[in-house]
Amino acid sequence: MQLLLEPPIAYAESTPKSVRAFQLGALTLKSRYFLSPLAGYTNHPFRVAVRELGGLGLATTELVSTRALLLGSRKTHEYVETSAGDAPLAVQIYGADAKEMCEAAQWLENYGAAVIDVNMGCPVNKVVKNGGGSAMMCNVGATTALVRALVEAVRIPVTVKMRLGWDELNQTAPTLAREFEQAGLAAVMIHGRTREQGFGGNVNLAGIRAVVEAVERMPVIGNGDVRSIADAERMFRETGCAGIAIGRGALLNPWIFAQLCSWERTGQIGAIPSYEQRLDFMARHYDLLVQQRGERGASLTFRKCGGWYSRVLKPGKVMHQRMMMLERVADFEDMVATLRAKGPPPHWKAGEMPEIAVPKGPISHW
Ligand SMILES: Cc1cc2nc3c(=O)[nH]c(=O)nc-3n(C[C@H](O)[C@H](O)[C@H](O)COP(=O)(O)O)c2cc1C
16 A cells, blocks of 8 residues: 555646646647556546546547458447547557558548557557567668658648657667657657556656657657655656556546646645546446447446556445446446445545556456
């Protein structure tokens, strides 16, 4: 367990009293905080629920196969489902065929995407064996040509999300970032680990800094293990990055973007969300899932998130089992009513929050 309710950090004299906007090509974002894509989690309902809490500059879909998109796969089209309350939206694409990726990017631009993000960080075998995801980091020439083709194919900004490289000996991110900048890329998001590292060890802030130093003006967005203001402050300070992307930290604390903006404005993170507000958020998330996927689909998706909610709410074994076996709206409502009646667990008063979870199993499967 670790304290999340750290003392407010005093802002430096140069820190602005209003939230700093972020320029992504021609697009102005309200803040420099990004929701990092998490396959299976950062879907339309979750994005909307998080946006409603404020502070988010840009949210990204989970990775979307360009081939499946062009073939009209129903599941893939669900991944890109969006609404007025979900703007601006970046759609993250992956593939290995440049022509197909450009065609998909144009389709997405017409569909209403504000940004095209290219996945070059995914470690999963299914993706890398065809030359997509982090495999793209191994071929600087071909990958730069692909980025150039994408930038020319659409009018909206194109970004790339990548790792530091394939492994320790092949940290190609600085070289790639420099080439991408010349090709017209709007920004890069760097997860400070190599493909080989998976999610192990600590995020390498010096590695992110090397990317910041390699480019001239293109914004670099730092990513990895940020789940508190102190982590974000350290990421800015040690890497010189222009913005921060948060994935798992937002599952644990969806208020983190609003808190970061509050910290920028006032030097304080603002009121800590109460247990009641946490339950309200969970209920809103589930309700939006039901609206998108119906009772059965929503319940199945929610089961996946049950672990994250349980880590924070500590509802007890029985209630956790109910979350993981959820079938019906009525069960969900009954569960929330029971939790409300029971009130917060003892750790709430002490302000303790759980450690960030690391995905189990081989990185080749996630
Ligand atoms: C379950 C899971 C799914 C992920 N899905 C994606 C994805 O679809 N696209 C992507 O670029 N990164 C994906 N990532 C990587 C995250 O976006 C992020 O780079 C990584 O988790 C480190 O940031 P964090 O510590 O803030 O979570 C995923 C990570 C996890 C744990």
